[in-house]
Amino acid sequence: MSSIELEGEAKEQYTIINDYNYGSELNVYKAYKKNDPECHYVIKSYKTKEIFERESQMLRELHDTKNIVQIVDVYLSQSIIICECALYDLETFLVHQDHIQRQEKKDGIIKDIISGLSELQKHNIVHAALAPKNIMYFQEKDGYTESWKLIDFSAACFVGSYYSYNAKIKLNYSAPEVIIANEKKIKIKVDFTMDMFSFGLILYFLETGHHYWDGVSEEKKEEILSTKYLPLRIHDPNACCVIKSLLSKNISRRMPLDKFMVFTNFTPV
CATH class of the missing domain: 1.10.510.10 (Transferase(Phosphotransferase) domain 1)
Known part of the structure; x- marks a missing residue:
């Protein structure tokens, strides 16, 4: 299965390395910022607006909290969330x-x-x-x-x-x-x-x-x-x-x- 095609600002900022997994609700990819290739991120691409809106709302609410994965960017037009990447x-x-x-x-x-x-x-x-x-x-x-x-x-x-x-x-x-x-x-x-x-x-x-x-x-x-x-x-x-x-x-x-x-x-x- 091919990776998502990033568009607009997301395409300018990030390059996808590979996919993590595909699911019924979303697909998950590993990526890096073009101006910082050593730092990896996770791209979550949602198949339904409801799930995208729910998770983006929760992660915004939990911004700068301890021991919670942090959101980096949100791209509304593609229902994409960028998060920090775990080991x-x-x-x-x-x-x-x-x-x-x-x-x-x-x-x-x-x-x-x-x-x-x-x-x-x-x-x-x-x-x-x-x-x-x-x-x-x-x-x-x-x-x-x-x-x-x-x-x-x-x-x-x-x-x-x-x-x-x-x-x-x-x-x-x-x-x-x-x-x-x-x-x-x-x-x-x-x-x-x-x-x-x-x-x-x-x-x-x-x-x-x-x-x-x-x-x-x-x-x-x-x-x-x-x-x-x-x-x-x-x-x-x-x-x-x-x-x-x-x-x-x-x-x-x-x-x-x-x-x-x-x-x-x-x-x-």
Whole structure:
């Protein structure tokens, strides 16, 4: 499949190197600025105006925030967003780590994630599709500053608005209420607790090196959708207690971000 043909100012400013992936909603390309070939960027080309407008709005709202991917340029005529370019995602990274390596790295990863979540909550935004694939490792232009950042805000919503069916989202890191809303194609009110459940599943992945649900197993899916606590197998009892609270099926009892930070002594970077 050929790359998108850039037009106008976008064509003057950027050159596409290669494609990252093609999807039902958007295509993603790697590019560089013509006046700075060493600095790479991501070009996101959207197939629907609705998704383009949603993500561009969210990224503008989150401009200059910590541990959130930053928008560089927007080209309305082509429904294109230019963002900073990452090195790799959390899922790819953790697949290559053993238990000891994960334990050595996890505190820094968690601090960056809660910093990003804290920024979202300050701006009343729910990511709604938080997963290891949507957490990526970035290196700043200075070549030294590195951090994990939240990416992909194409499904994000403001708190109090309504989340509706989104075929694009892979649901294996979603809260039960999000999975049900997708399956029944119903609208539900957006709340921070959606992201906290996803965060709990990410912590489980950090602790064990395994996805709780791979998105295929019907047995694991039923465990997530049931009203019972998930049968977690985590060696660290403190981590198990925290993750169990984040994965509460009772939304009102699901651990919020501020309580997580107090309980674990983690604070945003």
